[in-house]
Amino acid sequence: MHRTYSLRNSRAPTAQQLSSPPPPPSSTKGGRFFGKGSIAHTFRRTTAGTFGPELSRKLAQLVKMEKNWMRSMEVASNERKEIAKQLSLWGEETDDDVSDITDKLGVLIYEIAELEDQFIDKYDQYRVTIKSVRNIEASVQPSRDRKQKITDQIAALKYKEPNSPKIIVLEQELVRAEAESLVAEAQLSNITREKIKAAFNYQFDALREHSEKLALIAGYGKALLDLIDDSPVTPGETRPAYDGYDTSKQIIIDAENALSSWTLENAAVKPALTITRSANTGEEYGEDGEGVWADKTDEEINEGLEAVDLEDKKDEVVV
Numbered sequence: 001m002h003r004t005y006s007l008r009n010s011r012a013p014t015a016q017q018l019s020s021p022p023p024p025p026s027s028t029k030g031g032r033f034f035g036k037g038s039i040a041h042t043f044r045r046t047t048a049g050t051f052g053p054e055l056s057r058k059l060a061q062l063v064k065m066e067k068n069w070m071r072s073m074e075v076a077s078n079e080r081k082e083i084a085k086q087l088s089l090w091g092e093e094t095d096d097d098v099s100d101i102t103d104k105l106g107v108l109i110y111e112i113a114e115l116e117d118q119f120i121d122k123y124d125q126y127r128v129t130i131k132s133v134r135n136i137e138a139s140v141q142p143s144r145d146r147k148q149k150i151t152d153q154i155a156a157l158k159y160k161e162p163n164s165p166k167i168i169v170l171e172q173e174l175v176r177a178e179a180e181s182l183v184a185e186a187q188l189s190n191i192t193r194e195k196i197k198a199a200f201n202y203q204f205d206a207l208r209e210h211s212e213k214l215a216l217i218a219g220y221g222k223a224l225l226d227l228i229d230d231s232p233v234t235p236g237e238t239r240p241a242y243d244g245y246d247t248s249k250q251i252i253i254d255a256e257n258a259l260s261s262w263t264l265e266n267a268a269v270k271p272a273l274t275i276t277r278s279a280n281t282g283e284e285y286g287e288d289g290e291g292v293w294a295d296k297t298d299e300e301i302n303e304g305l306e307a308v309d310l311e312d313k314k315d316e317v318v319v
Contacts, residue, residue, distance in 0.1 A: 023121050056137035063134055066127045070120050077120070080113035097242040101224050104248045108217050108224075108255065115213055122206035129199035136191050143184045147177040205264060212267055213259055220255035224248055 084106040091102025154170045161167075227244040 023125050056134045056141065059130065059134040059137060063127060063131050070123060070127065073116060073120055077113045077116040080116065081110055084110035084113065097228050097244065100242065100245055100248055101228050104224050104252055105221060107252055108221050112214065112217055115210060119206055119210040123203060126199045126203040129195050129202060133192055133195045136188055140184045140188045143177065143181045147174065147181050150174045150177055208267055209264060212269065213262060216258050216262070217255060220251055223251050
């Protein structure tokens with residue numbers, strides 16, 4: 001029956017895996033003490049926003065929500081694998097063409113599930129990086145608390161004992177605490193920007209690879225559907241014998257080769273930005289690299305400058 005559920009007895013690394021080694025398995029795939037249900041998801045999310053340092057609670061809640069989503073994605077991936085097997089099992093009892101095509105479609109659907117599994121592992125790099133920002137926020141909270149505590153003590157002493165010698169000692173401690181806090185806040189600001197860019201680069205690279213590979217599978221899936229003869233027959237009429245086994249098998253091989261050779265550098269979809277901003281000056285540039293005023297007439301430029309002057313005068317009046 002030419003039933004080939006998978007052509008991959010031992011899978012060779014893809015071109016993308018060779019150029020960029022895959023990450024370790026997602027940390028969400030183990031240690032499920034609370035199970036997989038929605039109650040466990042809700043419990044983790046709410047407790048993350050309740051306990052811990054106040055500064056890091058919102059980000060801690062985001063990290064838990066991402067973990068819940070990834071576990072849901074893993075469940076969906078496993079369900080899709082079962083769907084692929086069931087589709088092939090059902091098609092085995094049908095006509096030759098439908099039997100062969102449903103089996104090959106099962107191969108593609110199973111591959112989608114495996115891509116989702118790989119996507120979870122790569123998406124976890126984003127979550128772990130965001131988690132590191134949460135840890136930095138948690139480490140900054142004690143310096144904020146210490147500064148606030150000393151400030152409150154000084155205020156209380158000035159109210160109760162204005163001439164207390166402890167005020168001078170506390171003010172000196174406050175100076176040291178403010179210096180420590182400034183260093184911690186600067187580190188938080190720098191690390192947050194660095195980690196946010198790194199985290200979402202992980203996410204968008206993973207999304208890009210996943211989406212383009214899904215598009216490839218969809219294209220080969222539609223090519224398989226073209227092999228099904230859907231022309232109507234009259235009662236008693238016999239359909240022509242199906243001879244598409246070699247073609248359907250080659251489509252699966254082509255799909256495997258396309259997925260294996262895909263790399264991020266050869267991505268088909270590229271963003272087309274019509275305007276960019278300088279990271280240093282904030283000045284806007286058109287897609288040709290020149291300023292946004294480059295293609296304006298003298299009258300349009302003068303009108304724009306007059307509008308800017310008018311806004312400046314309004315600001316002066318407000319001040």
